[in-house]
Amino acid sequence: MSKTLWAAVFVALSVPALAATTDAGKYQVILGDCEGCHGKDLAGGVVLETPFGRMVAPNITPDKETGIGNYTAQEFNLAMKRGVAPGGKRLYPAMPYPYYAHMPDSDVSAMWDYLRTVKPVKNRVNVNQLRFPFNLRVLMRGWNALFFRPQPIADASKSAEWNRGSYLVNGPGHCGACHAPKNAFGADKRALTGTSLQGWFAPDLTSEHHAGLGSWSRVDMVEYLETGRNAHSLASGPMAEAVENSTSRMTMADLDAMAVYLKDVPPSKGNGGGASGIDAQMKAGARAYELSCVACHGRDGKGSALFPPLAGNAAVRQVRADTVVRTVLAGAKAVATPKAPTGPGMPSFGWRLTDEQVANILTYVRNNWGNQAPAISPETVKRIRSELHSSS
Amino acid sequence: MNRYQSEDEIVNVVRGFEACETGADDFHHGEHLAVAVWYLHTMDRDAALDRMRAGLLRFLDHYEGNTSKYSEPITVFYIDRILEKMKELGHHPFPLPSANLSEAYVNTLGVRMGQCSYCGFCERFACGNYSKASAQTTILPVLMKKPNFELRTDSEVLKVNLTQDGKMARSVTFLDAQGVEYEQPADVVAVCAYALMNVRMMLLSKIGTQYDPVSGKGTVGRNYCYQTSAGARLMFDDKHFNPFIGAGALGQTIDDFQGDGFDHSKLDFVGGAGISCTVSNGRPISNRPTVPGSPRWGAKWKQATVDGYQNSMGFGSQGSSYPVRENYLDLDPTYTDRHGRPLLRITFDFPDNDVRMSHYMSEQLEKLTKPFSAKYTAVARLQKGWNSVPYQSTHNTGGAIMGTDPTTSAVNKYLQSWDVPNVFVVGASAFAHNAGMNPTGTVGALAYWAAEAITTKYIKSPGALVPA
Numbered sequence: 061m062s063k064t065l066w067a068a069v070f071v072a073l074s075v076p077a078l079a080a081t082t083d084a085g086k087y088q089v090i091l092g093d094c095e096g097c098h099g100k101d102l103a104g105g106v107v108l109e110t111p112f113g114r115m116v117a118p119n120i121t122p123d124k125e126t127g128i129g130n131y132t133a134q135e136f137n138l139a140m141k142r143g144v145a146p147g148g149k150r151l152y153p154a155m156p157y158p159y160y161a162h163m164p165d166s167d168v169s170a171m172w173d174y175l176r177t178v179k180p181v182k183n184r185v186n187v188n189q190l191r192f193p194f195n196l197r198v199l200m201r202g203w204n205a206l207f208f209r210p211q212p213i214a215d216a217s218k219s220a221e222w223n224r225g226s227y228l229v230n231g232p233g234h235c236g237a238c239h240a241p242k243n244a245f246g247a248d249k250r251a252l253t254g255t256s257l258q259g260w261f262a263p264d265l266t267s268e269h270h271a272g273l274g275s276w277s278r279v280d281m282v283e284y285l286e287t288g289r290n291a292h293s294l295a296s297g298p299m300a301e302a303v304e305n306s307t308s309r310m311t312m313a314d315l316d317a318m319a320v321y322l323k324d325v326p327p328s329k330g331n332g333g334g335a336s337g338i339d340a341q342m343k344a345g346a347r348a349y350e351l352s353c354v355a356c357h358g359r360d361g362k363g364s365a366l367f368p369p370l371a372g373n374a375a376v377r378q379v380r381a382d383t384v385v386r387t388v389l390a391g392a393k394a395v396a397t398p399k400a401p402t403g404p405g406m407p408s409f410g411w412r413l414t415d416e417q418v419a420n421i422l423t424y425v426r427n428n429w430g431n432q433a434p435a436i437s438p439e440t441v442k443r444i445r446s447e448l449h450s451s452s
Numbered sequence: 453m454n455r456y457q458s459e460d461e462i463v464n465v466v467r468g469f470e471a472c473e474t475g476a477d478d479f480h481h482g483e484h485l486a487v488a489v490w491y492l493h494t495m496d497r498d499a500a501l502d503r504m505r506a507g508l509l510r511f512l513d514h515y516e517g518n519t520s521k522y523s524e525p526i527t528v529f530y531i532d533r534i535l536e537k538m539k540e541l542g543h544h545p546f547p548l549p550s551a552n553l554s555e556a557y558v559n560t561l562g563v564r565m566g567q568c569s570y571c572g573f574c575e576r577f578a579c580g581n582y583s584k585a586s587a588q589t590t591i592l593p594v595l596m597k598k599p600n601f602e603l604r605t606d607s608e609v610l611k612v613n614l615t616q617d618g619k620m621a622r623s624v625t626f627l628d629a630q631g632v633e634y635e636q637p638a639d640v641v642a643v644c645a646y647a648l649m650n651v652r653m654m655l656l657s658k659i660g661t662q663y664d665p666v667s668g669k670g671t672v673g674r675n676y677c678y679q680t681s682a683g684a685r686l687m688f689d690d691k692h693f694n695p696f697i698g699a700g701a702l703g704q705t706i707d708d709f710q711g712d713g714f715d716h717s718k719l720d721f722v723g724g725a726g727i728s729c730t731v732s733n734g735r736p737i738s739n740r741p742t743v744p745g746s747p748r749w750g751a752k753w754k755q756a757t758v759d760g761y762q763n764s765m766g767f768g769s770q771g772s773s774y775p776v777r778e779n780y781l782d783l784d785p786t787y788t789d790r791h792g793r794p795l796l797r798i799t800f801d802f803p804d805n806d807v808r809m810s811h812y813m814s815e816q817l818e819k820l821t822k823p824f825s826a827k828y829t830a831v832a833r834l835q836k837g838w839n840s841v842p843y844q845s846t847h848n849t850g851g852a853i854m855g856t857d858p859t860t861s862a863v864n865k866y867l868q869s870w871d872v873p874n875v876f877v878v879g880a881s882a883f884a885h886n887a888g889m890n891p892t893g894t895v896g897a898l899a900y901w902a903a904e905a906i907t908t909k910y911i912k913s914p915g916a917l918v919p920a
Contacts, residue, residue, distance in 0.1 A: 355569035356581060365556035366566040366582055401594045402564040407580055 085174025088167050091232040091314075092160065093306035094120065096298075100305075103127070103181035108154050109258050109451070112246065113190035115154045123180035136172045137165060143204065150200035152190075153246065161210040162231035207247035218324075225321025228314055233306070238262040238298060253328035254378055259447060260297045261382040263375055268327035270377050270432055281319035282312070288395035293375050294368045294404070297383065300395035308397040331379040334432030338423055341435060345424025348417045352409060353425075361429040366404055371429035381422065381436045385444045388418050410448075415441040456486065457825070466490050470507050472514040479511070488534050501531050543706040543820070548728050550701030551585035551892075561594045572734050574700035584700065604628065610791060612641050612657035612875060621659075621875050627791075639914075640874050640906060644899070647880040651676075651781045651851035652796040660852075660862050660871045665778050665799075671862040671870070673781035675853045676798065677886040679845040680771035680806040682725065682813040682834060686826035687743050688763045695734025695761065701890075703730030709816055710888050711772065721808040723772030725888040727816065730768065736761065743828050767821065769813045770845070773886040776803045781851045801838050810834040847891050849883040854898075856918075864918040866905035867898060873916045878902050 089095070089102075097106050097117035104119035121127040128136065135146045143157035144150060151157060160168070188195050213230045214223055229235045229252075239262045240248040241255045254264035254271065266272040273281065280290045285307035288295040295303045307315065350359075353370075357363050361371035370376055376384050386392075389410035396403030413421070415438040422441075426433035456462050465486050468474035474483065487507070491500035504527055512519045552574065557565045568583035582589050595601045606629035613623045613635070621641045627633055643650050654660055654672050663674035705728040707713060714724060733739055741764040746756035779801070783794035802810070810833075817831045855861025858870040867882055869875040878899050880891045887894075909917050 355571065356566060364566055365558055366564040396593055396597065398597060399562060400564070401562055401597060402582070403593055404564065404566075404582060 082170075082174045082177050084167075085170035085172065088163075088171035088232065089174060090306055090309045091228065092163075092171070093233070093302055095305040096301050097154075101181055102175070102178055103183040104185040104187075105183065110154060110190070110246065112194035115152060116185050116187050116189060117154075118185050118187045119181065119183045120175060121178055121181045121183075122176050123182050126182050126184045127180060128175070129180060133169060133172050136175075137168050140168050140171075143200070150197040150204070152188075152197075152200060156234035156237045158207075158210065158248070159231055159234035159237065162213055162227060167232075207243075207245065219320070221317045221320045222324060224314065225317035225319070228310075228318050229321055233318070235265065238302075239265050251328070252322075252325055254380075256380055256382050258298060259382060259386055259444075259451060261378045261380045262298070263378050263383070264328050264331075265322055266325045266328040267323060268330050270333075271331040271374060271379060272328055273322065273374060274327065275372060275374070278316070278319040278323055281322055282315045285310070285315045285318065286312070286397070287400035288397045289368075289400045292369065292373055294394040296387070296392040296394045300393070303395045303397060308395075308399070331377055331433050333434075334427050335423060335435035338427065338435050341420045341423045342427065344417075345420035345422070346428075348413070348421045349424055352413065353421065356406075361425070366402065370425050371431065373431075376422070376425055377431055377433040379434065381440055382444060384422050384425075385418060385436065385441050386448060388413065388422065389441070389445055390448055410445065415439075415445065462486055462490050469511065472511055476511075476515040485534070488531060492531070492535050497531065497535055500535075501528065504531060543708045545704040545706050548701050548703045548705040548730060550699070552699045552701060553583040553585070559590055561591065563590055563593055565589060568699050568702075570697045570699055570702065572696045572698040574698070575733060609645075609653065610656075610793065612643070612653065612659060612872075614658065614872060618658060619872065621657075621872055638874075640876070640910065642902070642906070643875060643877045644879060647848045647851060648781065648796055648798070650877050650879050650881040652783070654852055654862070654869075654877065655783050655796075656793055659869055659875055662782055663780050665780050668777065669859075671853075671858070671860065673851055674860070674862070675775035675850040675884050676779050676781045676800065676848070677773035677775055677850040677883065678779075678800060678802075678838075679847040679886055680723075680725070680773050680802060680810045680834065681844050682769040682771065682810045682817060682832055684767040684814075684817040684821050684829065684831040685741065686765050686767075686821055686824055686830075687741070687760065687828040688765075688824075688826050689759075691763045691765075693731075693762055693765055695731060695739060695764075696736060698731035698734045700732055701730060702732065703728055705729075709769075709813060719812065721805045721812065723774060723806065723809045723888065725769040725771035725809065725813045727767060727769045727813065727820070729765070741766075744830065763827075767817055769810075769817065770847070770888050770890070771806065771810050771813055772888045773806055773849070774803055775850060775885060779803070801836060802834060804836075807834055807836060847880070847886060849880040849886040849891055852877045852879075852881040853884045854882040855884065858920045864916075866909070866917045867902040868905070868910070868917050870916075870920055874910075874914065876902050876906060 094102060097108065098104050098120050099106055099117070102120050103123075104117045106117045108115045108117065119127040122129040124130050131139070131146060138144045139146075139151060139155075140157060141161045141163065143153065143155065188197070193199065213226050215226065218226075236248045236252060238257060239252045239254055241251060241253060242248060252265040255262055264271040264273070267274045269275060276284075276290070276292060280292060283290040284293065284295065285303065288300065288303040288308065356367040357370050358367075361369060363369035368375075378384070387406060389408065391406050391408035393405045394403050409418070418441045419436045419438045423435040425431065426436070456465075465474070465483050469479060469483065469487050488500070488504060491503050495503070505522075505524070508522055508527065509519050512521055552568045553565050554568060556567050559565065564582070565585070566581040566583050569581055571581075573579075574584060578584075579589070592603070596603065604626075607626050609624050609626045610633075611625055612621050613625060614620065615622050621638065623635050623637045624641060625633060625635050643653050645653060651673055655662060660672040661670040662672055663670035705726050707726055709724045710726050711724045712722075716722065740757050740760065742753070742756040742760040746760070747753045778799065780799055782797050782799070784797040785794070787795045789795055814831050814833050821829050821831065852862040854863050854865055854867055856865070858864075861870070861884075863869055863877050863882060867876050867878050869877060878895075880886075880895050882898055883891065883894065905917060
């Protein structure tokens with residue numbers, strides 16, 4: 061048999077097999093939310109603002125010059141799971157390798173197979189724009205020694221579904237990369253109690269009842285992750301991207317597993333409870349709420365089929381005010397998904413509400429209709445307004 | 453006979469009669485009639501008759517000590533005559549159908565819409581509450597997610613390019629916001645601009661032949677129709693209409709004089725109109741009704757503006773418009789746009805029939821507004837000599853009408869051009885007449901109708917869907 065014929069037989073046999081692994085690999089890209097940082101075409105360029113300076117996600121298309129076309133499967137595995145690029149170059153944990161370290165080699169290998177099939181894009185990215193001394197990659201050796209200790213996350217006493225959920229949340233889904241508080245070196249604490257980043261407050265995901273998701277049912281969680289909305293809340297900001305690129309494309313079984321796990325996360329310490337001595341703020345806030353907010357969110361704070369409720373909404377009761385203040389000042393756009401295609405927007409009120417009015421409205425919202433959360437001061441609003449101003 | 457100013461006054465008369473508090477000397481025919489009309493207004497004929505009988509028997513017993521004056525046949529006769537008269541003169545108002553949402557809604561595509569907050573910025577503005585059903589709120593969010601859909605905003609199509617023989621469209625030429633020119637190849641072109649612009653695009657692209665009013669030949673530009681309006685404005689003292697609370701189409705309407713739905717046997721016209729009372733366009737700066745004769749400047753003008761704003765209400769009618777030979781559209785021989793393309797020229801005046809129809813509606817508005825006893829009432833009366841300056845209606849129709857005969861219509865029943873079969877022209881340009889209401893519902897229905905024909909018929913077998 062001639063060589064050509066053998067080659068043809070080989071191609072005929074290998075195409076379906078390759079298609080299966082690339083489909084599996086594409087699903088790994090969805091679980092890992094690669095598009096969230098590397099962009100829809102995976103050619104990089106998405107900017108991450110960190111306390112240490114600016115990082116730009118690199119090009120991970122198979123382009124040989126500017127992407128990862130020259131990687132081997134083994135090198136890709138090392139980058140994913142150990143944070144080490146070819147030539148021993150240390151990655152920063154903005155690339156969530158401490159989470160990806162939990163992925164089995166077979167899944168990383170499927171991801172690699174898929175990444176080799178995407179369209180190569182020539183796009184040179186200046187990744188490391190961190191301030192000195194953080195721009196010195198060698199520092200990451202020490203960081204890894206101190207903080208990178210992948211520990212097994214399986215728990216034999218829990219159900220298979222719980223374990224799958226735990227794997228997705230703490231592994232490829234890297235939820236803690238946004239929702240876990242950081243230590244002074246930017247390492248995630250092992251908790252999902254919420255933290256400020258990139259001008260937002262990634263909320264408490266624990267089962268706590270005021271700031272956490274204690275009042276969400278398993279069905280509520282699945283609906284939110286699948287569609288970007290549920291009766292309690294709408295996904296906007298960085299979570300809108302996570303829903304669009306990742307969770308809305310996951311299987312229902314995986315979303316359900318994540319919900320099972322999240323419902324079982326022990327409660328945080330909460331938000332510090334309701335504010336006291338705020339009568340004047342509450343009174344002024346009620347008046348300003350009546351004029352600016354009632355049309356959509358309702359006098360009873362219950363919202364409507366389109367607009368989210370503020371009563372009982374954990375997003376407005378977080379310990380820190382970043383998200384709610386920026387939403388009022390700059391507006392927000394909810395994610396649009398196939399199951400919830402509207403993607404409604406909230407307009408900006410920054411141009412017509414003073415810092416004091418915003419503080420009053422939000423303090424009122426955070427302490428009305430059964431909500432309890434610390435008051436917000438005009439100084440906080442002023443700070444966030446100036447941060448928004450300097451970042452835009 | 454008394455003229456009652458409010459329902460409360462009538463209710464008082466009824467109460468006085470029923471409780472025998474109104475003296476026999478104060479209960480005359482006028483009061484008797486008012487009670488009967490009130491009964492017939494609030495209950496059905498038999499209940500009204502029972503109530504009237506019981507009331508009269510009690511009244512007679514109270515003041516005369518016997519009921520011998522009561523006559524059942526006379527009571528029945530009057531109740532039935534009054535009911536007849538009420539039906540004859542009375543109108544049948546109902547809430548004006550509109551695409552403003554009175555409550556939150558999730559449509560069949562899963563798109564969510566909010567409840568209207570009556571902010572008064574409906575017309576001329578996008579809706580922040582997602583309460584206005586338009587393509588932007590109801591379907592574009594879904595289409596935007598489709599991999600085979602792309603929307604290019606701020607672009608302007610210059611023309612549809614035809615093949616050498618002019619029998620098929622091959623592409624469209626368009627400019628983007630930066631003025632960069634593109635040519636977009638196409639197998640099917642759907643011309644879906646505003647009605648007038650559809651006609652202009654066909655003429656600029658040489659799709660079909662220009663209508664000539666002298667010879668009566670040609671199809672594009674033919675059967676241009678407008679809308680024949682009438683209206684009334686009433687000014688009062690000491691009212692608080694709060695016109696800033698409003699929506700695009702919030703109000704009551706009557707179809708008692710609509711289309712062919714009423715007796716035309718003694719009338720000298722065909723067609724009709726819907727008459728509506730809506731709260732719209734009430735924004736304080738743009739809406740400044742003043743009583744005619746008020747000062748035009750200074751402190752007194754300001755006072756007249758303040759008084760007029762809260763004390764003014766209006767009625768409007770949207771009347772039918774029939775095509776006539778001399779009303780048509782063509783390309784302007786003189787004026788061009790910024791790209792050097794001829795503008796569209798509208799040759800139009802209200803046909804005599806439509807003027808007579810409009811005058812009849814003005815008469816109905818006079819009757820309708822009289823009982824309000826306003827301080828000032830003005831009922832507009834349409835004049836020949838159409839004027840483009842005062843805003844009248846955006847409801848232009850016709851010019852590229854659908855029909856069964858390629859010599860008298862521009863598109864077939866699927867809105868497919870008779871001349872260039874891969875061009876579909878969708879919009880109010882397809883209407884051969886304009887009815888006495890907004891054309892949007894029909895525009896939407898025809899769009900679905902054409903889209904179905906394109907996807908289920910044309911794509912499978914490209915070519916003329918109706919033999920010429």
